[in-house]
Amino acid sequence: MRPGDVIQTKRDGGELSRAQIDAFVRAAARTEGSGWEPYHLTALLMAIYLNGMTAAETAYLTQAMADSGTRLDLSDISGPKVDKHSTGGVGDKTSLILGPLAAACGVLVPMMSGRGLGHSGGTLDKLEAIPGFNVNLSERQLRDALAKVGLGMMGQTKDVAPADKTLYALRDVTATVESIPLITASILSKKLSEGIGGLVMDVKTGRGAFMKTRARSRELAESIVRVGTANGLRTTAMITAMDAPLGRYVGNALEVIESIETLKGNGPPDLTELSVKLAARMVELAGIADAEAKVRAALTSGAGLDVFRKCIEQQGGDPKVIDEYSRLGVPTPSMVPVKAPRDGYVTDIDAEKVGVAVRDVGGGRSRAEDKIDHSVGIVIRAKPGEQVRAGDNVLEVWFRDDTKFAAAWPTIGAAVTFGDAPPSPEPLILEEIT
Amino acid sequence: MRPGDVIQTKRDGGELSRAQIDAFVRAAARTEGSGWEPYHLTALLMAIYLNGMTAAETAYLTQAMADSGTRLDLSDISGPKVDKHSTGGVGDKTSLILGPLAAACGVLVPMMSGRGLGHSGGTLDKLEAIPGFNVNLSERQLRDALAKVGLGMMGQTKDVAPADKTLYALRDVTATVESIPLITASILSKKLSEGIGGLVMDVKTGRGAFMKTRARSRELAESIVRVGTANGLRTTAMITAMDAPLGRYVGNALEVIESIETLKGNGPPDLTELSVKLAARMVELAGIADAEAKVRAALTSGAGLDVFRKCIEQQGGDPKVIDEYSRLGVPTPSMVPVKAPRDGYVTDIDAEKVGVAVRDVGGGRSRAEDKIDHSVGIVIRAKPGEQVRAGDNVLEVWFRDDTKFAAAWPTIGAAVTFGDAPPSPEPLILEEIT
Numbered sequence: 053m054r055p056g057d058v059i060q061t062k063r064d065g066g067e068l069s070r071a072q073i074d075a076f077v078r079a080a081a082r083t084e085g086s087g088w089e090p091y092h093l094t095a096l097l098m099a100i101y102l103n104g105m106t107a108a109e110t111a112y113l114t115q116a117m118a119d120s121g122t123r124l125d126l127s128d129i130s131g132p133k134v135d136k137h138s139t140g141g142v143g144d145k146t147s148l149i150l151g152p153l154a155a156a157c158g159v160l161v162p163m164m165s166g167r168g169l170g171h172s173g174g175t176l177d178k179l180e181a182i183p184g185f186n187v188n189l190s191e192r193q194l195r196d197a198l199a200k201v202g203l204g205m206m207g208q209t210k211d212v213a214p215a216d217k218t219l220y221a222l223r224d225v226t227a228t229v230e231s232i233p234l235i236t237a238s239i240l241s242k243k244l245s246e247g248i249g250g251l252v253m254d255v256k257t258g259r260g261a262f263m264k265t266r267a268r269s270r271e272l273a274e275s276i277v278r279v280g281t282a283n284g285l286r287t288t289a290m291i292t293a294m295d296a297p298l299g300r301y302v303g304n305a306l307e308v309i310e311s312i313e314t315l316k317g318n319g320p321p322d323l324t325e326l327s328v329k330l331a332a333r334m335v336e337l338a339g340i341a342d343a344e345a346k347v348r349a350a351l352t353s354g355a356g357l358d359v360f361r362k363c364i365e366q367q368g369g370d371p372k373v374i375d376e377y378s379r380l381g382v383p384t385p386s387m388v389p390v391k392a393p394r395d396g397y398v399t400d401i402d403a404e405k406v407g408v409a410v411r412d413v414g415g416g417r418s419r420a421e422d423k424i425d426h427s428v429g430i431v432i433r434a435k436p437g438e439q440v441r442a443g444d445n446v447l448e449v450w451f452r453d454d455t456k457f458a459a460a461w462p463t464i465g466a467a468v469t470f471g472d473a474p475p476s477p478e479p480l481i482l483e484e485i486t
Numbered sequence: 487m488r489p490g491d492v493i494q495t496k497r498d499g500g501e502l503s504r505a506q507i508d509a510f511v512r513a514a515a516r517t518e519g520s521g522w523e524p525y526h527l528t529a530l531l532m533a534i535y536l537n538g539m540t541a542a543e544t545a546y547l548t549q550a551m552a553d554s555g556t557r558l559d560l561s562d563i564s565g566p567k568v569d570k571h572s573t574g575g576v577g578d579k580t581s582l583i584l585g586p587l588a589a590a591c592g593v594l595v596p597m598m599s600g601r602g603l604g605h606s607g608g609t610l611d612k613l614e615a616i617p618g619f620n621v622n623l624s625e626r627q628l629r630d631a632l633a634k635v636g637l638g639m640m641g642q643t644k645d646v647a648p649a650d651k652t653l654y655a656l657r658d659v660t661a662t663v664e665s666i667p668l669i670t671a672s673i674l675s676k677k678l679s680e681g682i683g684g685l686v687m688d689v690k691t692g693r694g695a696f697m698k699t700r701a702r703s704r705e706l707a708e709s710i711v712r713v714g715t716a717n718g719l720r721t722t723a724m725i726t727a728m729d730a731p732l733g734r735y736v737g738n739a740l741e742v743i744e745s746i747e748t749l750k751g752n753g754p755p756d757l758t759e760l761s762v763k764l765a766a767r768m769v770e771l772a773g774i775a776d777a778e779a780k781v782r783a784a785l786t787s788g789a790g791l792d793v794f795r796k797c798i799e800q801q802g803g804d805p806k807v808i809d810e811y812s813r814l815g816v817p818t819p820s821m822v823p824v825k826a827p828r829d830g831y832v833t834d835i836d837a838e839k840v841g842v843a844v845r846d847v848g849g850g851r852s853r854a855e856d857k858i859d860h861s862v863g864i865v866i867r868a869k870p871g872e873q874v875r876a877g878d879n880v881l882e883v884w885f886r887d888d889t890k891f892a893a894a895w896p897t898i899g900a901a902v903t904f905g906d907a908p909p910s911p912e913p914l915i916l917e918e919i920t
Contacts, residue, residue, distance in 0.1 A: 056659050090525040
């Protein structure tokens with residue numbers, strides 16, 4: 053099968069056959085002798101971007117991409133395995149909260165996460181703010197963690213969906229990232245490789261999200277639910293608001309602190325509520341009754357916090373951070389506040405600007421190879437809708453490097469809006485797709 | 487300027503700026519440090535294929551591609567310089583006839599042609615059937631030929647539009663050839679490099695043509711006229727039929743013979759008429775009055791034949807071929823005829839099948855690196871509309887290699903259709919675009 057013929061099919065708006073998709077995915081996984089070059093792949097990616105894919109094509113592409121690598125088989129471990137995945141946001145540390153909560157309710161959570169890039173953070177980076185925490189688990193270590201803790205939090209091994217790695221790198225530089233079928237296949241091929249039976253998807257929507265509009269977010273959520281289900285994965289999706297940061301802390305170590313506080317019952321309402329709802333969906337997908345009540349009980353009893361403590365210990369981290377935040381190495385020496393210029397209300401905090409600013413003071417990455425400073429970040433003292441007096445701290449920016457701070461400052465200053473009245477409250481969970 | 491941003495502009499249906507087109511073309515010409523890889527180029531080519539280009543974009547792309555290489559400056563040679571270009575057909579040897587005719591009327595013809603590929607032939611291959619004929623002229627040799635003969639027939643040097651070479655090679659393997667703006671820029675960037683002031687374009691349409699439909703042919707003709715004119719080239723186009731082969735001889739040496747016969751006044755009516763009309767348009771573009779009458783006079787007086795003889799001599803060929811066709815090395819030892827199975831009329835000869843058959847007996851190329859046998863080909867004894875008796879030769883296939891002949895025979899046999907009545911005659915010149 054010649055690459056040009058496969059490309060031509062999609063160029064002309066046709067449906068790719070399974071054999072054509074296999075050829076494409078084998079090429080992306082760099083199987084020798086495929087006869088494809090990267091320039092064939094990108095021409096096809098652009099044709100897919102512009103002409104789309106049917107549900108059947110997307111489902112088979114997802115399966116073929118998962119099959120391009122190792123797929124964990126956890127069927128010998130008894131118990132329901134469920135994971136959660138988010139499209140990424142600012143201040144979104146729910147994984148650190150709902151993973152322990154779901155595990156405390158009897159769900160096995162083999163969670164493979166990614167790193168932060170651009171304005172959004174990554175679970176692995178947050179976990180690595182905990183001294184000693186090892187996210188590079190082998191399959192054996194993951195099985196051990198599931199058996200002892202019910203939760204393993206790790207990065208993807210290089211054997212997981214290698215076709216996705218090639219395709220994502222090419223999409224990133226050829227303006228073909230924002231394609232619903234390609235995003236769907238990228239996310240789900242990796243989730244299928246985890247050996248789970250259920251997946252809760254958090255599709256963020258808004259200014260600080262990957263998908264900026266509600267319509268596109270819904271399109272993606274529906275595609276993921278449809279394609280996950282077609283591949284034998286019980287899948288449910290929530291569309292949740294990401295116009296303002298989630299919670300009050302943005303930055304890796306800061307987000308670990310807020311996660312622990314939430315598991316202690318002291319979390320901000322938005323973060324607590326979303327974490328509970330997502331965990332409840334996981335517990336439901338695991339086939340456990342009274343899911344939400346059980347999750348709330350795990351929160352108030354401290355059972356969730358206990359799982360997190362064990363998880364840290366199991367993965368080589370220092371469990372004392374749970375009680376001594378100073379072991380996380382924050383705060384850093386320098387803090388500059390954004391003060392309210394007047395009496396009134398915070399009407400808006402732009403999640404994307406906050407994310408970019410945290411990245412720019414060193415808490416995130418512009419390129420995949422950038423090093424992260426776990427200790428820097430932004431604390432939100434007044435969230436949208438909260439009243440302030442002139443001179444109150446609204447944001448506090450923690451940083452280490454003056455030059456980076458100076459570069460980030462204009463973005464930080466533009467992130468907050470003030471007004472005479474509070475904005476009308478918007479729901480955080482906008483929609484559920486099942 | 488990042489490649490992804492340029493690609494995104496076209497992906498979203500926007501108009502590329504001149505700076506964006508410059509970046510793309512510089513990259514295609516392999517300027518060091520461009521930051522572009524072939525996989526960027528093909529993603530953009532697919533976006534152009536699917537989202538098109540405005541007239542202004544196409545015009546600037548054409549200019550930038552011409553500027554990516556050496557553009558001949560013949561302004562020191564006084565006299566009008568005009569060329570003709572065809573999109574390629576079967577039995578289309580008009581260049582060998584109209585070049586000499588136009589030159590005999592006072593036009594300077596710096597003709598850069600290509601080689602055959604697939605089912606269509608190439609002028610350079612035909613000329614090389616003449617023993618000793620050198621198509622690899624330097625600029626100095628071309629200037630000399632124009633001064634002494636008024637006509638130089640050569641291949642493109644490697645310095646001509648190098649961006650086009652890269653882009654064409656990538657389009658060929660990524661299903662992005664059939665794009666009107668990309669075809670326009672490819673053809674005209676090379677023609678602009680010839681230092682001509684006028685161009686007559688022969689856009690073939692039909693089964694044996696690159697453009698199969700009249701609508702697409704018209705679209706291409708209009709694009710070429712518009713973009714040529716925008717780049718300061720007086721451009722006119724004819725849309726001509728290519729359902730059946732042009733003339734009676736197909737194959738390199740055979741086509742040289744038919745061209746000479748035509749210049750001697752003994753050519754088949756279709757070939758003679760089209761050559762005269764195209765030559766007349768060249769003479770008109772040169773600003774010479776009574777163009778068609780002058781071309782016909784050059785034909786009947788033998789002035790055109792005389793130019794061709796001088797051209798052969800000037801370029802190192804054996805001018806005695808004009809009077810002794812045996813010097814061309816045809817016929818080859820073996821001939822098998824296709825005979826009429828019944829009394830009646832030839833109603834159809836499929837140009838594409840004839841072209842493919844000639845290629846398959848060794849007269850053309852499947853790949854650019856294939857070697858050509860100049861002596862093989864097909865002679866059409868009865869053209870569509872001509873009466874035959876059962877047993878008459880309709881086609882005569884001249885070949886050297888029995889295995890190749892056997893492979894080509896089914897195609898040859900399917901090329902001719904017979905009937906009880908002649909088909910209604912169709913015009914050869916369908917339309918003119920100016």
